[in-house]
Amino acid sequence: MKSRVLTAALLALASVGMQAQNVMDVNTKKLGAAIQPTMYGIFFEDINFAADGGLYGELVKNRSFEFPQHLMGWQAFGKYEVKDDGPFERNPHYVLLMDAGHKERRTGLVNEGFFGIGVWKGESYRFSVWAKAPQGKATIRIQLFDENSMKEKQQFVEQVLDIDSKDWKKYTVQLTSPKDDKHAKLRIYLKGNAPVALEHVSLFPVNTYKNRENGMRRDLAQALEDLHPGIFRFPGGCIVEGGDLEERYQWKNSVGPVENRPLNHNRWEYTFDYRFYPDYYQSYGLGFFEFFQLSEDIGAEPLPILNVGMACQYQNWENEKAHVAISDLQPYIDDCLDLIEFANGPADSKWGKVRADMGHPAPFNMKYIGVGNEQWGEFYYERLKHFVAAIRAKYPNIKIVGTSGPVPEDVPDNTYRFADGWKAMTAQKADLVDEHYYRDEQWFLSHGLRYDTYSRKGPKVFAGEYACHGKGKKWNHYEAAILEAAFMTGFERNADVVHMTTPAPLFAHVDGWQWRPDQIWYDQTEMFKTVSYYVQQLYATNAGTHVLSLTMNKKPVANQDGQNGLFASAAFDSKTGEVIIKVANTSRQQQAIQLNLSHVKGDRTAQTLTLCHDGMDDENSIQKPELITPQKGTAQVVGGKKKAVLSDQLPPMSFRIYRFAR
Numbered sequence: 001m002k003s004r005v006l007t008a009a010l011l012a013l014a015s016v017g018m019q020a021q022n023v024m025d026v027n028t029k030k031l032g033a034a035i036q037p038t039m040y041g042i043f044f045e046d047i048n049f050a051a052d053g054g055l056y057g058e059l060v061k062n063r064s065f066e067f068p069q070h071l072m073g074w075q076a077f078g079k080y081e082v083k084d085d086g087p088f089e090r091n092p093h094y095v096l097l098m099d100a101g102h103k104e105r106r107t108g109l110v111n112e113g114f115f116g117i118g119v120w121k122g123e124s125y126r127f128s129v130w131a132k133a134p135q136g137k138a139t140i141r142i143q144l145f146d147e148n149s150m151k152e153k154q155q156f157v158e159q160v161l162d163i164d165s166k167d168w169k170k171y172t173v174q175l176t177s178p179k180d181d182k183h184a185k186l187r188i189y190l191k192g193n194a195p196v197a198l199e200h201v202s203l204f205p206v207n208t209y210k211n212r213e214n215g216m217r218r219d220l221a222q223a224l225e226d227l228h229p230g231i232f233r234f235p236g237g238c239i240v241e242g243g244d245l246e247e248r249y250q251w252k253n254s255v256g257p258v259e260n261r262p263l264n265h266n267r268w269e270y271t272f273d274y275r276f277y278p279d280y281y282q283s284y285g286l287g288f289f290e291f292f293q294l295s296e297d298i299g300a301e302p303l304p305i306l307n308v309g310m311a312c313q314y315q316n317w318e319n320e321k322a323h324v325a326i327s328d329l330q331p332y333i334d335d336c337l338d339l340i341e342f343a344n345g346p347a348d349s350k351w352g353k354v355r356a357d358m359g360h361p362a363p364f365n366m367k368y369i370g371v372g373n374e375q376w377g378e379f380y381y382e383r384l385k386h387f388v389a390a391i392r393a394k395y396p397n398i399k400i401v402g403t404s405g406p407v408p409e410d411v412p413d414n415t416y417r418f419a420d421g422w423k424a425m426t427a428q429k430a431d432l433v434d435e436h437y438y439r440d441e442q443w444f445l446s447h448g449l450r451y452d453t454y455s456r457k458g459p460k461v462f463a464g465e466y467a468c469h470g471k472g473k474k475w476n477h478y479e480a481a482i483l484e485a486a487f488m489t490g491f492e493r494n495a496d497v498v499h500m501t502t503p504a505p506l507f508a509h510v511d512g513w514q515w516r517p518d519q520i521w522y523d524q525t526e527m528f529k530t531v532s533y534y535v536q537q538l539y540a541t542n543a544g545t546h547v548l549s550l551t552m553n554k555k556p557v558a559n560q561d562g563q564n565g566l567f568a569s570a571a572f573d574s575k576t577g578e579v580i581i582k583v584a585n586t587s588r589q590q591q592a593i594q595l596n597l598s599h600v601k602g603d604r605t606a607q608t609l610t611l612c613h614d615g616m617d618d619e620n621s622i623q624k625p626e627l628i629t630p631q632k633g634t635a636q637v638v639g640g641k642k643k644a645v646l647s648d649q650l651p652p653m654s655f656r657i658y659r660f661a662r
Contacts, residue, residue, distance in 0.1 A: 032547035033496035045237030048508035053114030078107025094199035116183030118524025254287025308372035376405030402430035448558030481531035486584035528625035544571025
């Protein structure tokens with residue numbers, strides 16, 4: 001009997017000892033640094049077919065016949081001719097369809113879309129085309145069809161369109177699909193003998209995001225809105241630079257009438273020979289006006305990134321001939337100044353009028369601009385000085401984002417010179433410095449205190465691209481997402497110096513990806529959100545307004561010695577009067593935690609959100625989009641005379657948020 005009592009006593013002591021190892025103290029009354037509304041955001045780059053074939057709602061590939069192979073994406077049959085004297089100066093090519101010369105022969109076009117044209121049963125699709133009939137009248141038949149159909153007819157919907165003018169006009173007709181189909185194609189037949197010229201052949205869902213004609217794919221844009229991002233960085237990324245300056249992203253080419261926006265070569269077409277897509281171009285249909293409009297729609301501050309007069313340094317290294325001479329920088333500087341006028345200028349200014357003519361007379365009230373993407377070295381620093389001087393002189397209230405290069409620290413023989421980047425940005429008085437890091441599990445586990453030692457003077461931090469790239473596992477698996485969640489407690493704890501963060505990349509097509517991990521994946525009709533997406537959503541929707549002190553043995557909780565793989569941070573939401581505590585357990589064992597909550601009186605129930613899953617390599621998919629999602633629950637806060645206590649058991653490799661009234 002005595003032995004049993006002794007054993008029970010020892011077990012109780014062991015339990016108390018285990019609890020004591022993970023006791024955290026939270027001061028819920030004293031408010032720390034303000035958490036910026038821009039803290040958690042999104043970064044868009046046109047990689048992985050993120051724009052055309054992704055977020056941008058257009059379903060037709062090479063709609064203006066401007067690809068270098070003018071009929072890439074199309075099959076032409078019968079008698080036809082590609083001509084180059086069309087109505088749009090920057091998109092001059094079009095196709096002339098003519099009588100095939102025999103009553104049983106056909107002339108026409110077939111478009112394959114982006115890995116197929118995806119349609120939903122009962123949904124309507126807006127077909128539009130700029131056309132003219134050289135003889136004054138002509139007729140075309142427009143079909144959506146399934147070439148593998150076993151039914152009598154391949155086509156499952158058809159409309160007839162009469163072209164009634166010798167002059168170029170825009171014609172529109174709607175097609176309503178009677179079925180779901182991920183791999184439909186668009187077919188256009190010439191009906192009758194009269195020839196017809198076709199330009200800018202387009203097919204959009206009627207049901208786009210916000211129901212705009214040149215709109216976004218609804219489900220993908222809604223997923224962005226559901227993230228509640230505070231900042232939206234666009235349009236890249238390496239496409240800002242281009243493999244050479246001729247193919248850099250030029251915002252002025254991406255505004256104005258969509259029919260006259262010129263094609264741009266996407267540098268991701270050729271970057272990876274093991275994920276090669278020779279038909280990957282940028283239509284600019286998703287242009288800077290649409291980026292600003294989308295920012296406004298989802299409630300995010302826009303952060304455009306512009307070229308600093310340098311081509312991609314990865315591809316050109318420090319080859320000065322690949323970059324613009326400092327004496328020739330003025331057109332690039334003008335692009336920055338003109339963009340600010342486009343976004344913020346009155347409707348009667350030169351570039352403000354372009355915005356107003358596109359349907360947005362009111363300014364977009366842009367507050368930030370980035371100059372250069374992931375650049376480094378003296379080539380960058382010397383060029384940036386001229387941009388900073390010009391922007392400060394004309395628009396002193398615009399905050400300027402510079403960059404520290406593509407790596408997050410100095411290493412032996414470091415070509416990228418991270419420390420030099422910060423020194424240069426500080427000297428030039430940039431407002432924020434854009435840091436990028438794609439690192440493995442161990443890096444994320446060991447850098448929880450990264451920002452605790454940063455200087456509180458000078459520029460603020462923008463973690464503009466980051467993701468946990470599992471060692472040998474560059475995919476969207478659960479383990480990597482949990483380590484991202486753990487690392488992000490350091491963003492929150494250091495909100496006085498970290499003002500913006502955006503993981504990367506954002507989008508990927510399941511049949512057309514080049515880079516992973518990514519936040520949101522999709523095919524022609526369906527999509528799924530990764531665990532990393534849910535981590536970002538959990539942070540953005542539970543950000544709070546001010547940091548609270550949370551320590552274990554008077555130290556920040558960031559996987560330090562004796563902290564058993566735990567990471568934690570705390571915030572107060574002055575809008576709701578709630579305390580928000582985030583805890584990640586990165587150990588492979590269950591961890592008991594005790595949160596001592598000062599200035600909390602009385603019992604109450606905390607609402608919890610938890611990411612927990614057994615398979616470290618598991619991930620969501622098109623087939624199982626909700627395999628791993630946050631789960632709601634509760635935990636009890638027990639009040640005391642001086643403090644309240646919340647005790648809980650955290651599962652191995654899990655992330656949990658507690659939210660309760662103070």
